Amino acid sequence: MGSKERILRLKDETRTNILDAALNIVQTEGWQALSMRKIADQIEYTAPIIYEYFSNKEGILLELTRRGYLILAKDIREARDKHELAEDKMEAMWIAYWNFSFANKEFYQLMYGVDMVCCNVKSSMPEAENVGAMLGEVIESLFKKKPVSEDDICMKYYTYWSIIHGLISINLVRPNGRTTDEINQQILKDAIKGITLSINN
The missing domain is CATH 1.10.10.60 (Homeodomain-like)
Incomplete structure (x- = not known):
């Protein structure tokens, strides 16, 4: 060398x-x-x-945010690729997202500003866009009975995300008051299934 x-x-x-x-x-x-x-x-x-x-410290936070998104992208990609049906892919990807948030709590707090001042990261970070794009592609494939627009995909993405992120945030900020993992998993799966079913109704 x-x-x-x-x-x-x-x-x-x-x-x-x-x-x-x-x-x-x-x-x-x-x-x-x-x-x-x-x-x-x-x-x-x-x-x-x-x-x-x-x-400065912001530069370090930016790199750690990028690292977090790379791990999250890997996790949801692996979850997606284990399934054939779009509905199963969607559930598996959001469960992988949920699991990432607790296995990598510090990354999640930084990436999404949970209980802290968030690193000032724009949505144009390629690593973050990659996560959104993978989820968006599967959401698009769920629309079977009607034409789908970018706005439709975006709205459903934020519907999934707001509910799942909200549940994660409650559990991260109040770890002593969190419900059991079994109850959380049931709430999570019910929410995902409910949103998925609403897409073609």
């Missing part, structure tokens, strides 16, 4: 170490505890080195 390649590899490793350290701080202390100085202390670098890779 040449010196140029070695330098690039070391830069990539340092960047990854910074992001991993930031996530570790958040997982142990919460988003409010995250600071450039804490990240530097954790990986035993000086703060100016961190600024060579990220100009």
